[in-house]
Amino acid sequence: AATEPDANAAPALRIRGLRKTFGPFVALDDIDLDVARGEFICFLGPSGCGKTTLLRAIAGLDPQDRGIIEQNGEDISTRPVTRRDFGIVFQSYALFPNLTVRRNVGYGLHHSGLSRRGRRDRIAELLEMVGLADQGRKYPAQLSGGQQQRVALARALAPSPGLLLLDEPLSALDARVRLHLRRELRDLQQKLGVTTIMVTHDQDEALATADRIVVMRRGRIEQTGRPEDVFSNPATPFVASFFGAMNFISANVSADGTITAGEGSFTVPQHEFPAGAEVSLCIRPSDIVTGPPAQAAQNRLRGKIVSALFRGTFHHVVLDCPVLGQTLEAEISSDHWGRHELTPGTEAMIALPQDKLHLFARGAET
Numbered sequence: 460a461a462t463e464p465d466a467n468a469a470p471a472l473r474i475r476g477l478r479k480t481f482g483p484f485v486a487l488d489d490i491d492l493d494v495a496r497g498e499f500i501c502f503l504g505p506s507g508c509g510k511t512t513l514l515r516a517i518a519g520l521d522p523q524d525r526g527i528i529e530q531n532g533e534d535i536s537t538r539p540v541t542r543r544d545f546g547i548v549f550q551s552y553a554l555f556p557n558l559t560v561r562r563n564v565g566y567g568l569h570h571s572g573l574s575r576r577g578r579r580d581r582i583a584e585l586l587e588m589v590g591l592a593d594q595g596r597k598y599p600a601q602l603s604g605g606q607q608q609r610v611a612l613a614r615a616l617a618p619s620p621g622l623l624l625l626d627e628p629l630s631a632l633d634a635r636v637r638l639h640l641r642r643e644l645r646d647l648q649q650k651l652g653v654t655t656i657m658v659t660h661d662q663d664e665a666l667a668t669a670d671r672i673v674v675m676r677r678g679r680i681e682q683t684g685r686p687e688d689v690f691s692n693p694a695t696p697f698v699a700s701f702f703g704a705m706n707f708i709s710a711n712v713s714a715d716g717t718i719t720a721g722e723g724s725f726t727v728p729q730h731e732f733p734a735g736a737e738v739s740l741c742i743r744p745s746d747i748v749t750g751p752p753a754q755a756a757q758n759r760l761r762g763k764i765v766s767a768l769f770r771g772t773f774h775h776v777v778l779d780c781p782v783l784g785q786t787l788e789a790e791i792s793s794d795h796w797g798r799h800e801l802t803p804g805t806e807a808m809i810a811l812p813q814d815k816l817h818l819f820a821r822g823a824e825t
């Protein structure tokens with residue numbers, strides 16, 4: 460039997476030392492990334508962090524100043540756009556307005572070597588796949604935004620590219636269509652197994668679709684990990700607060716490794732900070748456990764309710780904690796409280812579960 464060619468062992472995409480500047484502005488620096496075959500990757504970060512620039516560098520639309528990009532083990536760093544193997548979808552659909560849906564989808568097949576008949580079958584197959592089997596004769600202007608984006612997706616996938624690049628493909632759609640299309644996109648990607656990179660600034664979208672999330676900030680990768688990892692084990696305060704609210708408590712590491720904050724003392728398992736270190740002790744509002752004062756628990760302290768807002772499935776509560784010398788935000792599910800009222804001034808027992816605590820060096824920026 461023939462041995463597998465090397466390309467099969469190589470990652471679908473391998474990026475090393477990528478740097479991109481616009482004049483004096485460094486848009487990307489020190490980017491290293493491996494993408495496995497069939498993976499769904501999201502580039503996530505605030506506006507201006509370089510997500511789109513990185514996607515465009517991979518496509519060859521905005522070549523990098525420095526660094527290497529390999530696809531399936533082949534160096535494509537200097538290869539022109541037209542000779543790279545990817546399909547791309549933009550936020551703005553970018554369909555040809557004067558071509559029918561079928562012709563839009565068939566556009567990428569002209570150099571495919573398929574016969575007329577082969578092209579026709581492939582177009583029908585793709586329209587079926589994106590749920591537009593009966594819309595082929597229409598023009599883009601006759602379709603909704605969501606339908607137009609499905610056409611753009613079908614067009615990008617038509618030549619069976621090795622890589623699918625999506626630049627905020629759902630951002631222009633209204634919330635309901637966006638949620639629907641998000642799920643379809645993920646299902647289609649899994650069915651086809653096409654390696655996919657999607658740029659988004661929407662945390663929920665990234666958490667819900669990606670196999671791995673690349674969190675970016677100021678032109679650099681802040682953390683790469685599975686959605687569960689970046690959410691539950693953020694590597695930096697920035698990542699911690701990017702995925703939802705986070706309480707930051709000013710604290711110190713004592714001689715025996717416990718964490719002291721104000722007059723309180725807390726146990727954080729397996730941390731590596733030395734005695735005397737200044738740290739931030741962090742916990743998400745949804746991870747704080749509270750109850751009437753009688754309820755006991757580990758890592759607990761007393762507080763008082765400052766304010767409570769009903770949020771449907773929970774109450775969002777601000778708690779004053781004299782022991783810490785600061786307030787904490789918590790999400791309280793009403794069943795912990797029974798018939799007790801969450802009125803300002805009510806005393807509360809607050810517990811900070813060990814496995815939900817995060818420690819960062821104090822002074823690290825958020």
Ligand code: ATP
Binds near residue numbers: 507508510512
């Ligand atoms: P957004 O969500 O706002 O699109 P982004 O993370 O995709 O953000 P990029 O579009 O990659 O950000 O831009 C990164 C930075 O590079 C921004 O500060 C932007 O102003 C700058 N930039 C991008 N393209 C150019 C260009 N052609 N010339 C000069 N600066 C640019």
